[in-house]
Amino acid sequence: MSQILDGQMISKEIRERIKEEVNRLEVKPKLVVILVGDDDASKIYVRNKIKACENVGIATEDYILPKDTREKELVDLIEKLNKNKEVNGILVQLPLPKHLNEDTIVNTISPNKDVDGLNIINQGKLLNRKPVLVPATPKGIITLLKRYFVEIEGKRVVIVGRSKLVGMPLALLFNHANATVTVCHSYTENLKDITKQADILVSAVGKANFISGDMIKKDAVVVDVGINRQMGHIVGDVNFKEAMEVARLVTPVPKGVGPMTIASLLENVLECYDLQKRDMK
Ligand SMILES: NC(=O)c1ccc[n+]([C@@H]2O[C@H](COP(=O)([O-])OP(=O)(O)OC[C@H]3O[C@@H](n4cnc5c(N)ncnc54)[C@H](OP(=O)(O)O)[C@@H]3O)[C@@H](O)[C@H]2O)c1
Numbered sequence: 554m555s556q557i558l559d560g561q562m563i564s565k566e567i568r569e570r571i572k573e574e575v576n577r578l579e580v581k582p583k584l585v586v587i588l589v590g591d592d593d594a595s596k597i598y599v600r601n602k603i604k605a606c607e608n609v610g611i612a613t614e615d616y617i618l619p620k621d622t623r624e625k626e627l628v629d630l631i632e633k634l635n636k637n638k639e640v641n642g643i644l645v646q647l648p649l650p651k652h653l654n655e656d657t658i659v660n661t662i663s664p665n666k667d668v669d670g671l672n673i674i675n676q677g678k679l680l681n682r683k684p685v686l687v688p689a690t691p692k693g694i695i696t697l698l699k700r701y702f703v704e705i706e707g708k709r710v711v712i713v714g715r716s717k718l719v720g721m722p723l724a725l726l727f728n729h730a731n732a733t734v735t736v737c738h739s740y741t742e743n744l745k746d747i748t749k750q751a752d753i754l755v756s757a758v759g760k761a762n763f764i765s766g767d768m769i770k771k772d773a774v775v776v777d778v779g780i781n782r783q784m785g786h787i788v789g790d791v792n793f794k795e796a797m798e799v800a801r802l803v804t805p806v807p808k809g810v811g812p813m814t815i816a817s818l819l820e821n822v823l824e825c826y827d828l829q830k831r832d833m834k
Contacts, residue, residue: 555797558776558804560693563700564812568609571819575610582826583612584642584668585634589627589653590620595646602644605815611822614640620650627653628661635663642668642825644818647718665828668821671717679725685828686821691723693813694755694776695730701802703753703774706731711748713737713764713790714757719778723755744768754800756790766795774802778810 575581584606588599599615606613616630627645634640643666649655659667664674670686678684698705710732714720720736727734732753737744748754748768756764757778769775779790789806796803804810 555800556802558697558701558774558802558809560697560804560810560813561808563697564693564816567696567816568605568819571816571823572609574823578826581610581612582641582822583614583639584644584822585614585616585640586644586646587616587618587627587630588646589618589622590650592648595648599646601815602818605819606822609819611819622650622653624653624657627658631658631661635661635666638829640666641829642666642822644668665832666825668818668825669718670722670821676717676722679722682729686824687726687817688718688722689817689821690719690757690778690810690814691726692820693815693817694723694778694810695726696817697804697810697813698753698774698776703802705753708732708752709750710734710753710755711737711751712755712757713741713744713748714755714759714778716757719757720755723757727753758790760790761788762790762792764791764796766792766799769796769799771799772801773799775800775804776810777804777806779806780811 586599586603588595603613603615634643643662645658659671660673662672664672667675667686670688675686679687710727712720712724715736715738724734724736735747737747745768749770751770751773753774754769755776759779761781761783775791775796777789777791781788787807
């Protein structure tokens with residue numbers, strides 16, 4: 554009988570712990586969120602992140618910039634925020650409009666304020682097994698699996714998707730936990746033969762019903778990262794009904810990886826706060 558990996562419940566536990574921690578602090582941590590343009594999905598993500606911060610007592614400030622904002626203006630704003638001691642974390646909502654270079658922007662954020670863990674310094678630390686700020690979605694996935702006592706060491710993990718935000722950092726985290734990791738992408742041949750071998754299968758593709766039941770090994774653990782809009786509903790990449798017939802544990806969408814991402818982001822704001830306090834000593 555399959556069970557769900559309840560990201561909503563675990564996220565709530567983490568957020569309550571963070572709220573208590575923030576309550577004990579004299580000076581509250583502060584996150585600045587920057588959104589360039591008016592993409593509807595991005596606006597919702599930003600709103601949810603701000604709400605989640607406010608619910609645990611983390612202060613926020615948002616900058617909503619027009620979509621034709623010049624790179625220099627955005628870089629200047631980030632540099633000003635880097636210097637501002639009242640700002641602990643900076644998040645630039647991605648994707649950015651095409652004329653802005655995401656690498657330039659993300660690497661302008663001070664590594665100690667990089668709540669998304671996407672700065673090249675933080676990526677390097679992750680590669681070198683010295684991570685402090687790890688991208689929120691991969692971090693949340695590992696936390697969720699650990700909370701359900703899913704064994705990772707020695708297991709065969711297949712990740713479909715190789716983005717800098719999800720697939721690649723997640724592959725490193727699984728590797729550090731001694732799993733044998735295969736990362737698949739749009740050029741992968743015979744995908745089903747590979748996914749069928751996975752003890753833990755993660756899909757981060759962004760296509761509804763991409764993973765069908767016949768691609769899943771019996772009793773596997775299935776993690777669905779995808780967020781897709783289908784007939785007015787949010788669905789993942791995995792055919793949930795079919796997965797529940799084959800797998801042992803499955804993350805639902807919504808209420809699976811999404812809430813874990815938010816909880817990990819809040820943890821990262823506190824990490825930034827601690828890093829900066831340590832720097833001042
Ligand atoms: N729940 C959350 O908190 C959360 C957080 C972040 C993202 N997401 C969602 O997760 C999904 C992935 O996000 P992302 O930022 O990683 O997306 P992305 O940058 O678009 O990456 C998608 C990946 O899927 C691969 N892919 C596309 N078609 C494929 C195919 N037919 N076979 C195998 N691989 C294929 C691509 O391969 P190539 O590299 O070869 O192009 C790419 O590596 C999206 O739906 C996004 O909305 C959810």
